[in-house]
Amino acid sequence: MKLTLKIWRQDNANSKGKMQTYSIEGIEGDMSFLEMLDVLNEGLINKGETPVEFDHDCREGICGSCSLQINGEPHGPDRMVTTCQLHMRSFKDGDTIVIEPFRAKAFPVIKDLIVDRSAFDRIQQSGGYVSVNTSGNTLDANAIPINKQDADSAFAAAACIGCGACVAACKNASAMLFTSAKVSQYALLPQGQVEATERVENMVRQMDLEGFGNCTNTGACEIECPKGISLENIARLNREFLSANIKG
Amino acid sequence: MSGIPSSSIARKIIMALSGLFLVVFLGQHFVINITSVIAPDTFNTWSHFMGYNPLVQYALQPVLIGGVIVHFVMGFVLEIQNRKARGVRYFKYNGGANASWISRNMIISGATVLAFLFVHMYDFWFHEMVYKYVEFSPEDPTRYYTETVEKFHSPIKTGLYVISFALLALHLLHGFASSFQTMGVNNKYSAAIKTFTKVYAVAIPLGFAFIAIYHHLNPITH
Numbered sequence: 001m002k003l004t005l006k007i008w009r010q011d012n013a014n015s016k017g018k019m020q021t022y023s024i025e026g027i028e029g030d031m032s033f034l035e036m037l038d039v040l041n042e043g044l045i046n047k048g049e050t051p052v053e054f055d056h057d058c059r060e061g062i063c064g065s066c067s068l069q070i071n072g073e074p075h076g077p078d079r080m081v082t083t084c085q086l087h088m089r090s091f092k093d094g095d096t097i098v099i100e101p102f103r104a105k106a107f108p109v110i111k112d113l114i115v116d117r118s119a120f121d122r123i124q125q126s127g128g129y130v131s132v133n134t135s136g137n138t139l140d141a142n143a144i145p146i147n148k149q150d151a152d153s154a155f156a157a158a159a160c161i162g163c164g165a166c167v168a169a170c171k172n173a174s175a176m177l178f179t180s181a182k183v184s185q186y187a188l189l190p191q192g193q194v195e196a197t198e199r200v201e202n203m204v205r206q207m208d209l210e211g212f213g214n215c216t217n218t219g220a221c222e223i224e225c226p227k228g229i230s231l232e233n234i235a236r237l238n239r240e241f242l243s244a245n246i247k248g
Numbered sequence: 249m250s251g252i253p254s255s256s257i258a259r260k261i262i263m264a265l266s267g268l269f270l271v272v273f274l275g276q277h278f279v280i281n282i283t284s285v286i287a288p289d290t291f292n293t294w295s296h297f298m299g300y301n302p303l304v305q306y307a308l309q310p311v312l313i314g315g316v317i318v319h320f321v322m323g324f325v326l327e328i329q330n331r332k333a334r335g336v337r338y339f340k341y342n343g344g345a346n347a348s349w350i351s352r353n354m355i356i357s358g359a360t361v362l363a364f365l366f367v368h369m370y371d372f373w374f375h376e377m378v379y380k381y382v383e384f385s386p387e388d389p390t391r392y393y394t395e396t397v398e399k400f401h402s403p404i405k406t407g408l409y410v411i412s413f414a415l416l417a418l419h420l421l422h423g424f425a426s427s428f429q430t431m432g433v434n435n436k437y438s439a440a441i442k443t444f445t446k447v448y449a450v451a452i453p454l455g456f457a458f459i460a461i462y463h464h465l466n467p468i469t470h
Contacts, residue, residue, distance in 0.1 A: 008339070019339050035397030072342025098340040105335035138272065171352050172330035172342055174256075204255055214256045214326050217426040223346035235434030241257045242432060 062162030172213030259331030420449030
């Protein structure tokens with residue numbers, strides 16, 4: 001497979017980036033997208049050029065490290081996959097592929113295709129936890145009866161890997177789907193009730209402080225999420241936030 | 249209520265509540281307007297009531313104007329904030345792959361409806377204010393039907409109204425259902441709510457367009 005790649009190149013956070021065009025040959029359909037970029041980088045290194053920097057870690061769709069806006073969609077054209085799970089068979093010989101970093105003011109570019117997603121960490125740190133007594137007499141979580149439906153919904157919300165595709169896809173660069181998943185995974189469980197009020201208030205406040213946009217319910221985040229996080233979580237976040245503020 | 253005033257969710261809720269209020273007003277407006285087609289005398293009676301009842305004039309009308317202003321101002325504020333939140337724009341952005349054109353362009357349909365509102369206010373509300381408070385003309389409960397029909401004499405104005413109603417339908421197709429999601433309603437009733445909102449979003453503007461076209465095609469002959 002022979003491809004033309006248009007890739008965003010940027011030396012550092014303060015420099016002005018630009019799109020650069022590369023030609024690449026010998027790409028097999030069974031290669032992952034990141035393996036294709038590995039091939040590109042090998043070629044660049046052999047020519048003495050600077051390789052394209054991009055985030056990756058597990059390459060199994062679990063860690064949430066890989067990102068990339070591919071042909072205008074986060075994680076590319078396939079559904080329910082991360083970039084590392086995207087295979088080159090999704091493209092045709094002769095295709096031009098546009099590769100950009102996830103764009104959001106709250107996700108500044110560090111270099112090339114790598115963005116700083118620590119805004120998500122700060123949202124999580126502001127309330128995405130439950131306080132547990134670890135003095136030795138902690139109640140076994142499995143001993144607490146939980147409705148099966150709630151347990152399933154909490155688990156589905158907890159599947160969020162924090163990759164940032166929701167922000168990248170949203171026309172408003174909103175982080176509502178991420179924040180709602182992190183609030184929901186606790187809001188549905190008895191262990192999460194103690195800190196429920198301050199959790200939602202703090203996480204929403206931090207989300208706003210980071211400079212993410214406002215959700216307008218386009219649903220793009222849900223479609224592009226590699227873990228299928230549902231818009232139901234955003235409705236739950238709204239309910240939790242309203243409820244927390246009414247309680248004071 | 250510590251987090252509400254400045255939060256992004258509060259802004260969404262303000263949009264949703266003011267939008268729902270305007271949706272209800274649209275329904276009431278349509279019910280009165282359709283009587284101009286099926287029962288002109290009833291239209292005159294109801295229009296006169298709306299124009300001279302103190303509760304409507306001095307309580308409900310200011311609330312309505314407030315609702316319109318809040319909805320549009322907040323809409324533009326959200327649009328500006330959301331554009332800033334993107335920062336550097338994408339070289340290629342395939343928004344159509346994951347969201348409808350309607351949901352991504354509420355500002356276009358909303359701004360068109362706002363422009364229409366100015367024309368509409370000039371046509372009816374401004375005229376009414378001049379009639380009552382500038383010219384101090386006497387009450388005439390029979391004038392409304394004739395005045396309304398004459399507004400649609402011009403094919404250009406009728407066309408503008410119909411185009412505006414089409415954009416209003418697009419705006420409602422996303423906005424009405426979206427307001428329920430914002431208010432936290434996403435449950436087993438959501439499918440039924442979505443169906444109802446879509447039917448309403450098409451039926452009401454279609455009904456308004458029908459009224460405009462009907463009066464254009466059936467002018468009053470003197």
